[in-house]
Amino acid sequence: MSQRDQLKKARVKRRGKLALLLIALVVLYVWAFSGIEFKGIQETAGPVTKNILKGFISPDWSYVYSPDGEDLIRGLVETLAIAIVGIVLSVIFAIPIGLWASKNLSSNFLAFQSGKGLLSFIRTLPDIILALLFIKVVGPGAYAGMLALGIGAIGMLGKLYAEEVEAMDPGPVESITAVGGNKLQQLAFGVIPQVLPGFISATLYRFEINMRSAATLGLIGAGGIGTSLIFAIQGRTWDRVGMILIGIVVVVLIVDLISSALRKRIV
Amino acid sequence: MDTKLNSPLPVRPSRWSFYLFLVGLFVIVLLSAIYIGANPLILFQNIDNMVDLIVSMFPPAWSYIATTTPAMLETIRMALLGTTIGMIFSIPIMFLCARNIFRTRWLVELSRIGLNVLRTIPDLLLAAIFAAILGFSPLAGIVALSIFSIGIIAKLSFEAIENIDNGPLESMTAVGANKLQWIAFGVVPQILPHFVSYVLYTFEINIRAAAILGLVGAGGIGIYYDRALGFFAYDQVLALILYTLVVVIIIDLISLNIREKLL
Numbered sequence: 001m002s003q004r005d006q007l008k009k010a011r012v013k014r015r016g017k018l019a020l021l022l023i024a025l026v027v028l029y030v031w032a033f034s035g036i037e038f039k040g041i042q043e044t045a046g047p048v049t050k051n052i053l054k055g056f057i058s059p060d061w062s063y064v065y066s067p068d069g070e071d072l073i074r075g076l077v078e079t080l081a082i083a084i085v086g087i088v089l090s091v092i093f094a095i096p097i098g099l100w101a102s103k104n105l106s107s108n109f110l111a112f113q114s115g116k117g118l119l120s121f122i123r124t125l126p127d128i129i130l131a132l133l134f135i136k137v138v139g140p141g142a143y144a145g146m147l148a149l150g151i152g153a154i155g156m157l158g159k160l161y162a163e164e165v166e167a168m169d170p171g172p173v174e175s176i177t178a179v180g181g182n183k184l185q186q187l188a189f190g191v192i193p194q195v196l197p198g199f200i201s202a203t204l205y206r207f208e209i210n211m212r213s214a215a216t217l218g219l220i221g222a223g224g225i226g227t228s229l230i231f232a233i234q235g236r237t238w239d240r241v242g243m244i245l246i247g248i249v250v251v252v253l254i255v256d257l258i259s260s261a262l263r264k265r266i267v
Numbered sequence: 268m269d270t271k272l273n274s275p276l277p278v279r280p281s282r283w284s285f286y287l288f289l290v291g292l293f294v295i296v297l298l299s300a301i302y303i304g305a306n307p308l309i310l311f312q313n314i315d316n317m318v319d320l321i322v323s324m325f326p327p328a329w330s331y332i333a334t335t336t337p338a339m340l341e342t343i344r345m346a347l348l349g350t351t352i353g354m355i356f357s358i359p360i361m362f363l364c365a366r367n368i369f370r371t372r373w374l375v376e377l378s379r380i381g382l383n384v385l386r387t388i389p390d391l392l393l394a395a396i397f398a399a400i401l402g403f404s405p406l407a408g409i410v411a412l413s414i415f416s417i418g419i420i421a422k423l424s425f426e427a428i429e430n431i432d433n434g435p436l437e438s439m440t441a442v443g444a445n446k447l448q449w450i451a452f453g454v455v456p457q458i459l460p461h462f463v464s465y466v467l468y469t470f471e472i473n474i475r476a477a478a479i480l481g482l483v484g485a486g487g488i489g490i491y492y493d494r495a496l497g498f499f500a501y502d503q504v505l506a507l508i509l510y511t512l513v514v515v516i517i518i519d520l521i522s523l524n525i526r527e528k529l530l
């Protein structure tokens with residue numbers, strides 16, 4: 001009897017919790033919907049959508065390559081270049097910071113915690129905000145975009161590197177210590193060979209993200225294909241917008257395929 | 268055979284291809300750097316610009332936080348609605364993409380290709396296009412975030428579906444359940460916690476995304492970033508960055524807490 005009562009009580013409690021959760025969700029959604037002003041869709045929405053779809057079906061092929069001036073190929077190559085140089089810049093900074101932030105390599109709490117803090121701080125800065133700041137420093141263009149990506153990616157790469165180092169086998173480092181290897185030798189022969197595949201895999205993964213970011217940075221004036229896209233949108237040349245989107249999708253897919261094939265071979 | 272057995276040491280494989288690869292990589296990086304005009308000199312010449320910029324950020328304009336709070340709430344609303352709509356649409360898609368639910372090979376592969384193509388389009392690009400279609404309003408941001416969310420939620424969920432335990436499914440088939448019953452009682456209870464966790468994770472991503480969508484005219488706090496930067500009011504920019512940071516951290520903490528309880 002008492003056991004049955006207990007079960008009953010537990011059920012009532014569970015139902016009560018569920019009801020509370022549902023009420024909370026309903027309140028949340030009422031709040032969310034009531035706050036958004038639906039000013040009505042502008043009347044051009046229909047024709048614009050039709051034109052964009054038409055642009056996808058019959059894209060502006062003449063935009064792919066033109067011997068002089070702006071074209072799709074140049075925009076995409078610039079985007080790729082931004083992503084490549086950006087990733088190199090972030091790797092150069094992320095390796096030392098990642099090693100500094102790994103728990104098992106540093107002797108005291110303060111050292112690795114400060115490294116981790118620095119990495120989380122960098123991770124919270126959005127790429128776009130960094131790009132806006134670098135545009136003020138070096139002027140609009142691909143260079144600003146590259147710097148933004150390069151600095152922005154340090155946070156994530158450093159974190160992934162540190163996790164890789166923390167997950168490694170301590171054996172090799174201990175053996176090198178036992179035969180009298182110094183700190184640098186421990187690092188070069190004990191740590192690096194073990195973590196290199198993980199580092200490369202993390203770098204490739206971040207490179208895939210860089211490609212997408214590099215494509216969007218142009219929307220705010222930091223070079224790459226995004227610049228051409230925003231001009232095409234502002235100029236209402238929808239067949240060109242369609243062509244640019246197709247170009248971005250194709251290049252990002254190719255980069256993803258190559259990168260994930262490489263990552264599978266490495267790990 | 269003989270020679271191999273008698274040779275004192277194994278022959279070291281040639282490393283030429285590796286060195287060639289390194290040189291190739293270096294050349295590509297160098298050419299890319301030249302192509303985009305990445306001249307370190309410019310950066311160092313303009314370093315005082317950067318110092319000026321950082322100096323002008325302090326002290327942050329705290330009063331700006333009160334001004335921008337309605338926009339911040341709008342950002343949260345956009346992320347909430349975008350994630351919800353994306354969640355609803357990703358439910359049929361994730362079942363279509365799972366190989367162990369639908370046995371029709373061409374249908375599964377086609378949905379997967381469609382999902383992959385969808386995932387290549389960055390959130391800000393979607394926002395720019397929908398801002399052009401729907402006008403400069405939060406609606407454009409919500410639609411962009413919805414589509415962006417489908418890519419993440421459907422992708423993570425169909426992988427979870429493919430990893431479920433087959434036992435319950437087999438028993439359901441054995442007692443003659445139809446496809447719908449099979450999904451409702453065999454699949455859903457197994458993936459529900461994962462699914463909710465992925466939705467929350469997507470919500471975390473969408474809060475970050477929604478905060479910058481305003482830069483292309485799709486509503487939310489991003490509009491104020493644009494305005495503050497336009498007026499060179501860097502103390503306001505810093506206040507906005509810090510404000511966004513705090514909101515993101517609070518939402519991450521809540522979401523992480525719920526996700527840990529779920530799994």
